[in-house]
Amino acid sequence: MKIVAVTACAAGVAHTFMAAEAIENAAKVKGHEIKVETQGAIGIDNRITEDEVKNADAVILTTDITIRERERFKGKKIFNVSSTACIKSADKIILTIEEKING
């Protein structure tokens, strides 16, 4: 499966990156392709391209604060999760996505 994700948190200093690392790791362990864009205090890193959005089977967006340029993902299957959920239970999130996408 191809997954893209965007993480962000209130301060944009730690949880943004912890969530990014956790979800990326969990997806890779299950053999999925994933790209995670971080929207932190440092700015936007690892920006997701138009093509990557087009080819993605699933989009994960954190809900802590408004994701910038959210309209890019219109019409895609979006999974909204908190950054804390990404950190604490990334495996479960990936499992849920697998079930929803693959039926």
Place this chain on the structure above:
Amino acid sequence: MLINRNLIMLDAEFDSKDDAIEKIAKLFESEGYLNDLAGYIQAVKQRELEISTNLGDGIGMPHARSNTVKKAGLVFVRLKNPIQWDGDNSPISVIFGIAVPESGGNLHLKLLAQLARNLIYDEFKEKIFKIENKDALLELIKEATKGVNE
């Protein structure tokens, strides 16, 4: 160097968050990282007032980018007894203290981001809470901050 053996403190005995911030600042000062001790302490306390740097799981990351800092540094502290960091969150027993000069740009944020990424791995967390050997800890932290470790 971002960190050296003298910037690692094990079994530290701090009474409070303020005490921790002050003692970490003094350590930076004694190793030549600061221009202005009182100014740095003030900057870190100010930053904590904005949003607490308690990351959960007993780890805190007090930091400041300020002209009171001469060169970028990282202090690692493990406490003998955990201390309360803020009202709502769990107590802290491991502290990463960060000092970055005004001219350091985004270095402090890159450093925080890199450390934060490491902290999701139980293996890394376990090590920072357990390793007794300072040299082994130094290696671990250097490895974890590779790429931002100037």
